[in-house]
Amino acid sequence: MTEVNNTSRIDACFERLRKEGRKGLIPYVTxxxxxxxxxxxxxxxxxxxGADIIELxxxxxxxxxxxxxxxxxxxxxxxxGVTLADVLLMVEExxxxxxxxxxxxxxxxxxxxxxxxxxxxxxxxxxxxxxLLAVDIPPEDADDMLVPxxxxxxxxxxxxxxxxxxERISGICEAASGYVYYVxxxxxxxxxNLDINEVQRRVEHIKGYTRLPVCVGFGIRDGASASAISxxxxxxxxxxxxxxELAAHEDLEGAKAAITARLTEMRTAMDQ
Amino acid sequence: xxxxxxxxxxxxxxxxPDERGFxxxxxxxxxxxTLVPAVQELKEAFEKYNQDPEFLKEFDKDLAHYVxxxxxxxxxxxxxxxxxxxxxxxxxxxxxxxxxxxINHAVGQILLAKRMGKKRIIAETGAGQHGVATATVCxxxxxxxxxYMGAKDVQRQSANVYRMKLLGATVVPVENGSKTLKDAxxxxxxxxxxxxxxxxxxxxxxxxxxxxxKMVRTFQSIIGREARRQILDQAGQLPDALVACVGGGxxxxxxxxxxxxxxSVKLYGVEAGGEGIESGKHAARFSDGRKGVYQGxxxxxxxxxxxxxxxxxxxxxxxxxxxxxPEHAWLREVGRAEYPFATDEExxxxxxxxxxxxxxxxxxxxxxxxxxxxxxxxxxxxDQSIIVNLSGRGDKDMHTVASIDGITL
Ligand SMILES: Cc1ncc(COP(=O)(O)O)c(C=O)c1O
Numbered sequence: 135m136t137e138v139n140n141t142s143r144i145d146a147c148f149e150r151l152r153k154e155g156r157k158g159l160i161p162y163v164t165x166x167x168x169x170x171x172x173x174x175x176x177x178x179x180x181x182x183x184g185a186d187i188i189e190l191x192x193x194x195x196x197x198x199x200x201x202x203x204x205x206x207x208x209x210x211x212x213x214x215g216v217t218l219a220d221v222l223l224m225v226e227e228x229x230x231x232x233x234x235x236x237x238x239x240x241x242x243x244x245x246x247x248x249x250x251x252x253x254x255x256x257x258x259x260x261x262x263x264x265x266l267l268a269v270d271i272p273p274e275d276a277d278d279m280l281v282p283x284x285x286x287x288x289x290x291x292x293x294x295x296x297x298x299x300x301e302r303i304s305g306i307c308e309a310a311s312g313y314v315y316y317v318x319x320x321x322x323x324x325x326x327n328l329d330i331n332e333v334q335r336r337v338e339h340i341k342g343y344t345r346l347p348v349c350v351g352f353g354i355r356d357g358a359s360a361s362a363i364s365x366x367x368x369x370x371x372x373x374x375x376x377x378x379e380l381a382a383h384e385d386l387e388g389a390k391a392a393i394t395a396r397l398t399e400m401r402t403a404m405d406q
Numbered sequence: 407x408x409x410x411x412x413x414x415x416x417x418x419x420x421x422x423p424d425e426r427g428f429x430x431x432x433x434x435x436x437x438x439x440t441l442v443p444a445v446q447e448l449k450e451a452f453e454k455y456n457q458d459p460e461f462l463k464e465f466d467k468d469l470a471h472y473v474x475x476x477x478x479x480x481x482x483x484x485x486x487x488x489x490x491x492x493x494x495x496x497x498x499x500x501x502x503x504x505x506x507x508x509i510n511h512a513v514g515q516i517l518l519a520k521r522m523g524k525k526r527i528i529a530e531t532g533a534g535q536h537g538v539a540t541a542t543v544c545x546x547x548x549x550x551x552x553x554y555m556g557a558k559d560v561q562r563q564s565a566n567v568y569r570m571k572l573l574g575a576t577v578v579p580v581e582n583g584s585k586t587l588k589d590a591x592x593x594x595x596x597x598x599x600x601x602x603x604x605x606x607x608x609x610x611x612x613x614x615x616x617x618x619x620k621m622v623r624t625f626q627s628i629i630g631r632e633a634r635r636q637i638l639d640q641a642g643q644l645p646d647a648l649v650a651c652v653g654g655g656x657x658x659x660x661x662x663x664x665x666x667x668x669x670s671v672k673l674y675g676v677e678a679g680g681e682g683i684e685s686g687k688h689a690a691r692f693s694d695g696r697k698g699v700y701q702g703x704x705x706x707x708x709x710x711x712x713x714x715x716x717x718x719x720x721x722x723x724x725x726x727x728x729x730x731x732p733e734h735a736w737l738r739e740v741g742r743a744e745y746p747f748a749t750d751e752e753x754x755x756x757x758x759x760x761x762x763x764x765x766x767x768x769x770x771x772x773x774x775x776x777x778x779x780x781x782x783x784x785x786x787x788x789d790q791s792i793i794v795n796l797s798g799r800g801d802k803d804m805h806t807v808a809s810i811d812g813i814t815l
Contacts, residue, residue, distance in 0.1 A: 155503065163810055183695040189446065189449045193714075194713070194714065195583070195714040195715040196583070196588065196592055196700070196701070196715050198438070198511070198595045198596060198599075198701070199596075201596070201598065204666075205582070209583075212714055217711075217712035217713075217714075218712060218713065219712070225776075228607070241435060242699075242711060243699040244698045244699045244700060244707075244713040244715070245515050245713030245714070247698055247704075247713065247714055248696070248698060248709065248711070248712070249711035249713070265557075269438050269697070270436045270437055270438055270702075271699075272435060272436075272437070272439065272442055274426075274803040275426065275434055275436075293438065293440075294439060295439045295440040295442075295443075296437075296440075296442075297440065297443045297603075298439060298442070298443065299443060302442065306439075316442060320440050320599065320600065320602050320603070321599060322596050322599055322600060323475065325600060380547075386763040
């Protein structure tokens, strides 16, 4: 039997942040990058460095919404045979030491479709996953996925873009739970420069439609951008800047140290 | 031509996809949120202009005077006699401007892009025929054109790369993954996400998110409308079978669509069997694939138990793709069409046969359809007929075939 808690880890996390008057820091890494052994220790070290929620990427052979940095991370993981089933085992392992930090899986639909939505939702809940962010399924066609996720107490996080029309914003917010993910720019992960004022305007606009926390990702890379975005959003999401470190360092310890330094810089800047 | 369009009786009862772009469980719109508004805008524009007499008139005019339609339906008497069975008719899409059927949907989409005010056109290409067709229509309208092409395909289709450059297009070799068509589609999708406001993605086949499968089918169905009228003129009756190769499936859908309600006409979509199904090196998604979600739609794909896409293989770049148009998955599921395969070797044999018996050098893609027809015809009687879609000409494949035959050009 799956335990369905009344308050999810994600809700509890945002509740705690609200009480503390802080904004959330959400790092993303691709599971199995740079190797399958690396992921669980890396997740623990990110929590120590100030991560509030973790987005863990499900490796996929054709990650079309990602830029070159994260695409290569997927390639490294896929080439070592890391599968969705392995990702669930990693989360299970992580949960042995950390039963508080929420984990949302982020990925493309096909591995989940192939596993089967019901099987996935059941196994993910058992493993201690809290939510799913599938980047290539619009909520209006997502019933096959949403029903099992809800049944097993998993949150469905959806993306909103700078060009999402108002009718869609309300529909997406209605289908979503946990939080909504505002993509700060029209592009792939790791692209371009942020227009903070525009992000602020859009986040405020979205908040008119939902009481869910609005988290912002794409284009946040350092203390300055994290601090600026955290003034207008409930949490900031950082991926490419971290994944870059995994690619740049030969040894895992070096990469972990660099990621810790980056997260600490962001955390400090956000909390000032 | 309008006389053909009004001959829509055969198409009346078939009404797929539904308004959300699904053919049964297949199709749909599985894309990142940033692309949803762009795809929605395209769908609205397509539905509007596809009803607009001015648009249809311009499309018909371009098909007639720029593409050179109608393309002939040619009775391949000598080859038919040699095979000893059904009469084989070839729908000569190889005689179109730029040498393949791809120009039909390129003309249709560029007219839409113009009306939508898009200034920048992107496309993916495998064999290079769709890239050439896109570069061609862009040159004609003076629009910026960027074509993504797998690095492996850039090598095996070098003549087409040069043609695209002559036409003013920027060809971007894609070095990721298998360096073939699927990776070119990924690159084009990434470009589109990043330039969504001013860019029109001129997709080369009946794949991708709704409305592409329906839209490309609509622009390509001129093939089947002409063929239906031509075979009735020439043979006095409907054909017994249609045969077309299936990469993404645009030339096949174009031929099949106007015949879907003619239940006596058997439909065969021929996939690339590569080095054989057992070898694992093929693109036979229906013989050795499964239902999945890929590059914008739910369809039959080649993927492993973990859902990772498997690289396809084929001697012909245009069939070398691990997914297939969702409407084909649907037609197969409801039993309306069958999807056999032809191996590299069989396709090469058919390539040489058509060349020597009929003096027509076919594209390697089309050779797969010919190979299957050469197996099917002897099982039928001489008073029966088969229409084979000769989707393109073989000029682009000279280097490939020569090197297989041990000749350096
Ligand atoms: C001559 C020719 N035939 C067929 C194809 C396969 O595409 P489709 O299945 O969409 O017709 C191609 C693709 O490049 C081609 O160039």
